Amino acid sequence: MSIDAQSIDLKDRYLDYFYKNLEYLKDGLPAYINDKREKAIQTFQKKGIPHNKNEAYKYTDLNSAFEKQYKNYMHPKKIDFNLDDIFKCDVPELNTHVVLLLNGWFYENKTPRRQLPNGVIISSFREAANKYPSLIKKHYNQYADSESESLTALNTAFAQDGVFLYVPEGKVMDKPVQIINLLLDEEDGMAQHRNLFVIEESGEAKVIVCDHTLSEKNFLTNSVTEMYVGQNANLDFDRVQNEHNGSTQISNIYLHQEKDSNVLSNTITLHGGLVRNNFYMQLKGENCENQTLGLYLGDRSQHIDNYVHIDHAFPNCRSNQLFKGVLDDMATGAFSGRILVRQDAQKTEAYQANNNILLTDDAKMNSKPQLEIYADDVKCSHGGTSGQPNENALFYLRSRGIPYKEAQLLLMYAFAHEIIGQIRTPPLQDRIHELVEKRLRGELSRCNYCEIDCGDPGKN
Amino acid sequence: MLKIKNLHTAIEGTEILKGIDLEVNKGEIHAIMGPNGSGKSTLASVLAGRELFEITQGEIIYEGKNLLEMNPEERAKEGIFLGFQYPVEIPGVSMMNFLKTALNEQRKHKGMEPLKSSDFLKMVREKKELVQIDSNLTNRSVNEGFSGGEKKRNEIFQMAMLNPKLSILDETDSGLDIDALRIVANGVNSLKSEDNATIVITHYQRLLNYIIPDKVHVLYEGKIVKSGDKNLAFELENKGYEWLAKEVSTE
Numbered sequence: 001m002s003i004d005a006q007s008i009d010l011k012d013r014y015l016d017y018f019y020k021n022l023e024y025l026k027d028g029l030p031a032y033i034n035d036k037r038e039k040a041i042q043t044f045q046k047k048g049i050p051h052n053k054n055e056a057y058k059y060t061d062l063n064s065a066f067e068k069q070y071k072n073y074m075h076p077k078k079i080d081f082n083l084d085d086i087f088k089c090d091v092p093e094l095n096t097h098v099v100l101l102l103n104g105w106f107y108e109n110k111t112p113r114r115q116l117p118n119g120v121i122i123s124s125f126r127e128a129a130n131k132y133p134s135l136i137k138k139h140y141n142q143y144a145d146s147e148s149e150s151l152t153a154l155n156t157a158f159a160q161d162g163v164f165l166y167v168p169e170g171k172v173m174d175k176p177v178q179i180i181n182l183l184l185d186e187e188d189g190m191a192q193h194r195n196l197f198v199i200e201e202s203g204e205a206k207v208i209v210c211d212h213t214l215s216e217k218n219f220l221t222n223s224v225t226e227m228y229v230g231q232n233a234n235l236d237f238d239r240v241q242n243e244h245n246g247s248t249q250i251s252n253i254y255l256h257q258e259k260d261s262n263v264l265s266n267t268i269t270l271h272g273g274l275v276r277n278n279f280y281m282q283l284k285g286e287n288c289e290n291q292t293l294g295l296y297l298g299d300r301s302q303h304i305d306n307y308v309h310i311d312h313a314f315p316n317c318r319s320n321q322l323f324k325g326v327l328d329d330m331a332t333g334a335f336s337g338r339i340l341v342r343q344d345a346q347k348t349e350a351y352q353a354n355n356n357i358l359l360t361d362d363a364k365m366n367s368k369p370q371l372e373i374y375a376d377d378v379k380c381s382h383g384g385t386s387g388q389p390n391e392n393a394l395f396y397l398r399s400r401g402i403p404y405k406e407a408q409l410l411l412m413y414a415f416a417h418e419i420i421g422q423i424r425t426p427p428l429q430d431r432i433h434e435l436v437e438k439r440l441r442g443e444l445s446r447c448n449y450c451e452i453d454c455g456d457p458g459k460n
Numbered sequence: 461m462l463k464i465k466n467l468h469t470a471i472e473g474t475e476i477l478k479g480i481d482l483e484v485n486k487g488e489i490h491a492i493m494g495p496n497g498s499g500k501s502t503l504a505s506v507l508a509g510r511e512l513f514e515i516t517q518g519e520i521i522y523e524g525k526n527l528l529e530m531n532p533e534e535r536a537k538e539g540i541f542l543g544f545q546y547p548v549e550i551p552g553v554s555m556m557n558f559l560k561t562a563l564n565e566q567r568k569h570k571g572m573e574p575l576k577s578s579d580f581l582k583m584v585r586e587k588k589e590l591v592q593i594d595s596n597l598t599n600r601s602v603n604e605g606f607s608g609g610e611k612k613r614n615e616i617f618q619m620a621m622l623n624p625k626l627s628i629l630d631e632t633d634s635g636l637d638i639d640a641l642r643i644v645a646n647g648v649n650s651l652k653s654e655d656n657a658t659i660v661i662t663h664y665q666r667l668l669n670y671i672i673p674d675k676v677h678v679l680y681e682g683k684i685v686k687s688g689d690k691n692l693a694f695e696l697e698n699k700g701y702e703w704l705a706k707e708v709s710t711e
Contacts, residue, residue, distance in 0.1 A: 396548040396602075399508050400562035400618065401536035401569070410561070414552025414601070 010066050011048050015041065018157055021074060025160060030129055032137045033159070040146045040156035047150030059334035059366045060276050060305040062151075065220055065248035071187035074158060076105040094427040096178035096208060097122055103183055104191030104223070105161045118171040121164065125194055128164035135166065139198055143226045143254040145280065152252050155224040159194035162223075167203035169230070176206035176236075176425060183221070183247065184214035195225040199233040201258075206236040206425060211272075213243040224252045231285065232260040236424050240432065241269045245302065248274040259285025259314075266423055268432055269296035269304050270439050279308045283317045283345075294323040295419040297439050298331030298363075305334040308352075312345040312375075321352040324419055326412050326440065327363035338370040341378050348378040356386040357415060412440050461486050461657050462527075462626060467518035469506055475516070476502045478682035484626070487654045491668055491693060492661045494679035495701040500661045501545055503679070504630040507659075508542035509535050522626070536562075537569035539625030539656075543615040543632045550602040555614075558602050559584070559621055566622060587620040591647045608635040616647040623651075628659045633667035645670030665697035680704055 018025075018041050026034040049066045050057035099122055100107040106124030116122060121132075129136050146156040163179050183191065199205050213219055229235045243249060249272055257263055269275050281290050296304040310319045321337050335354040356365045369382035389411045397407035416436050423429040467480040477499045484490050494500050506513050507520070509532035520527040527535065550558070564574040575583070584598060591613045603611050612632055619627055629648070633641055648658060648671050660671055668676075668690065676692040677684045680701070685708050686692065696704070 390548075390550075392548045393550045395510055395532060396544065396550065397553075397558070397562075398532040399536055399542050399544075400558070400622065401533050401565045402558075402562050403533050403565065404531070406561065406565070407533075410553050410558070411550070414550060417552040 010063065011045065014049075014066075014154065015045055017074075025074065025158060028130075029126065029160065030133055032133065033129055033140060036141055036146065037157045040153040043147060043153035044150045044157060047148070047153070050150060056307060056336070057276075059332070060274070060303065062248070062250070062274075062276070065274060068188060068218055068220070070190040070218070070220060071185075074160065074192075076103070076161075094176075094178075094208075094425070094431065096176045098178045098180065099163055101161075101163060101179065101181045101191075101193055103185060103189055104181075104193035104221070106163065107182075117174050119168045120171060120173055121166040122177055123164050125162035125164045125196060126160060128166075128196075132164075132166075135198070136164070136196065139196055139226060139228050141226075143228065143256045143280075143282065144224050144252065145254070149252070149278075151222050151250055152224055152254075155192045155194060155222055155252065158192045159224070160192075162193035162195040162225075163197075164195070165197040165199075165205065165207065167199045167205045167233075169200040170202045171200075172204040173206065176208050176428075178208045178210065181209065181211045181221070181223075182214050183212070183217075183219040183243070185217055185219075186215065188218040190220045190222070192222045192224075195223070197225070197227045197235070199227075199229045199235050201230040202232045203230065204234040207238070208425070208428060209237070209239040211239070211241045211243055211249065213247050216244065216246065218246045218248075219243070220248045220250075222250045222252075225254065227253070227255045227263075229255065229257045229261045229263055231258040233258070234261065235263045237263065237265040238423055238425065238428060239265075239267045240435070241267065241272055241275060242435075243272040243275075245271075245273040245300065247272055250276045250278070252278045253280065255279070255281045255290075257281070257283050257285065257288045257290060260287045261285070262289040264291045264422065264424060265293065266291075266419065267294040267306070268419070268436070269294070269298075270435060271297070271302075272304065273302060275302075275304045277306045279306070280311070281309065281319070282311045282313065283319065284313055286314045286316050288314070288317040288319075290317070290319040291422065292319070292321045293419050293422055295416055295436070296323070296325040296333060297416075297436065298325065298333060299328035300331060301329070302331045303333070304331075305336075307334075307336045309338045310340065310350065312339070312341045312348045312350060315344065315346045315348070317345065318349040319351070321354075322419065323354045324415060325354075325356045325365065326359065326415065327356065327365060328359040330360070330362040332364045332366075334366045334368075335384075336368045336370065337382065338372065339380060339382070341371075341373040341375050341380065343374040345375045346377045348375060348380070350378070350380045352382040354384040355415070356384075357389055357412060358386055359388075409437075409440055413437055416440070461523060463521040465519050465521075467503075467506070467520065468516040469502060469513045470516050471502075471513050476513070476682055477506070479518070480679075480682075480684060482677065482684065484657050484659060486657055487652075488674045489652065489658045489660065489671060491671075491673035491676045491690075492659060492679055492684075493663070493665070493676060493693065493696060496663065498679045499682045500663075500679050501630055504542060504545075504628045504659075504661055507535075507628050508532060508540060533565070536622075536624075537566050541619050541622055541624035541627045543612075543619060543627065543629040545631040545634065547603045547606075547611040547615055549604045549606075551604050553602050555598045555600060555602055556584070559598075559618065562618075563621060583621065587617055590620050590650060591617045592643050593617050609637065609640040612636055612644060613640065613647075616644050620647060620651055625656050626659070627651075627656070628661065630661045631663065632660070633662055633664065641667065642670060665693045668693045678704055680708060
């Protein structure tokens with residue numbers, strides 16, 4: 001059977017689920033969300049599941065992930081547990097508003113944390129869609145591309161819940177929001193949550209996302225997060241991806257930045273079977289600052305693909321993409337970084353780099369810069385390296401008595417520091433330093449007191 | 461302490477050292493001089509365990525042990541120190557973390573407990589004075605953004621911290637102004653004891669005004685062609701390496 005024929009069968013399976021369950025999908029959600037479903041599924045039908053014949057998915061074939069039969073696609077799991085029993089985040093001094101998504105569904109904690117100072121809202125997307133229709137309607141599906149991106153369209157067709165965050169004009173959140181995505185089920189499952197963050201003019205927010213798998217089942221996540229960052233507003237988006245080898249995670253981030261805004265996105269991929277991160281960063285006003293950073297650590301047959309698209313549409317904006325990876329065993333990675341500088345975007349500064357350390361001959365990295373520049377007064381650069389740890393530096397360290405293994409770790413740790421050092425929440429930065437060090441040492445990468453040992457290399 | 465016998469080395473099939481014999485005893489300072497390309501730095505690298513070079517013949521006995529069987533870190537733990545001609549910049553690895561790791565690895569090897577933080581910091585302060593190294597340098601990444609002179613002083617600083625038995629200083633004087641040269645030499649002299657030894661590798665006689673060698677060897681085309689006392693260095697300075705080249709060819 002050819003790949004194309006396979007894809008058609010596969011696609012039909014998802015179309016089937018959709019039409020059979022359309023009423024269920026629509027249930028409890030307002031028309032302005034449900035109205036978008038059918039058009040979105042048509043886009044998906046047209047485009048199909050991306051595979052390696054699509055230029056953007058050349059190195060990441062998603063067919064095998066979609067081919068698996070997942071038992072549960074769209075129903076919430078009724079698991080009764082106390083969040084505090086199962087998940088204790090042990091990051092010291094990291095005081096956050098914790099919200100939980102269980103298999104993509106907002107988990108109602110026993111102690112709701114809705115009453116936040118300064119009029120900030122953190123809630124279930126589902127609930128918010130009904131409660132704040134005009135607010136959500138203004139932003140929902142405005143930044144996500146459900147017209148040409150098939151997986152985004154698939155999410156728009158199936159989306160039922162997620163996290164909604166709202167920071168009103170001029171307000172600063174008292175502490176970061178921590179979103180914990182848990183995948184826990186006794187059968188294989190798929191999650192397609194939909195998040196929306198709205199930071200109004202001069203607002204400030206920090207969002208920390210932790211992705212964990214809790215049971216040894218196969219999981220497929222296809223999430224979409226839309227972020228609107230208003231004029232002069234600030235957003236830190238720090239993410240730690242830590243799922244087991246049986247998981248596939250497709251994350252679609254759509255960011256819209258207004259004039260004078262500042263966004264730092266930092267994605268640390270500690271562990272995961274197949275990870276594809278799509279970042280679509282749109283700078284839609286003058287004098288925006290955007291940093292899109294990532295660190296990925298892969299071993300065995302893991303695959304990690306970061307796909308970044310930064311769109312400079314207005315003058316005087318600055319963007320910086322920096323992705324660094326360490327690949328061991330037969331792990332593979334891909335990076336594609338597109339910088340689009342539109343004609344009016346004069347005085348743009350846009351930089352991009354992708355650096356990799358390959359620890360074995362079998363580890364592979366594909367890196368592709370794409371610069372598309374239509375303005376004439378800009379500063380842009382790109383660069384990439386893939387190689388072994390620096391021999392001269394290794395010898396220097398060893399000549400002082402530091403054993404080979406330790407010297408190599410010191411160098412990898414230093415390599416990773418360039419990304420971790422950018423995290424602007426100090427306790428989180430310290431913790432990620434520790435986690436990365438443990439991961440590089442091949443020890444558990446789970447947080448000490450968390451019940452979830454998603455990073456346990458003995459599993460899966 | 462160190463006995464090199466008929467040492468031959470090659471890199472990618474090209475022979476560089478063509479039969480070196482050298483004996484260094486405790487308490488001695490040896491100077492190895494020679495023109496560019498004579499094999500001086502190769503000898504230094506081979507002693508420190510750089511795997512780039514193939515040993516085709518000969519042996520090196522250090523403190524009664526076969527040095528060629530040890531990897532670089534084992535040699536360091538046994539007390540060998542190489543002062544690099546070109547110290548390597550290692551962004552992201554802090555000087556303090558680097559020194560502490562190295563020092564504690566060496567202590568572990570000797571069966572000693574890791575140094576307490578307060579004792580470590582005290583030691584750093586003391587040794588920094590010896591080479592008059594800027595306080596800020598130890599707060600930075602290893603050699604990152606250091607000037608040429610700072611890098612060389614940092615080598616001597618590390619030497620002071622690690623207290624080696626055999627130090628090999630590879631062109632530590634190159635690129636130093638006269639003040640820095642004096643500081644480096646002063647560091648080396650004050651670390652000298654009856655139990656340790658130093659091999660100073662240099663192109664110029666200049667450094668030997670400050671570090672007085674017990675023996676001077678001239679390396680030429682992969683061989684030690686002449687050995688003598690400190691006066692040999694002056695003779696070389698006056699007559700140049702040309703003189704030796706002639707002498708070697710007429711032999």
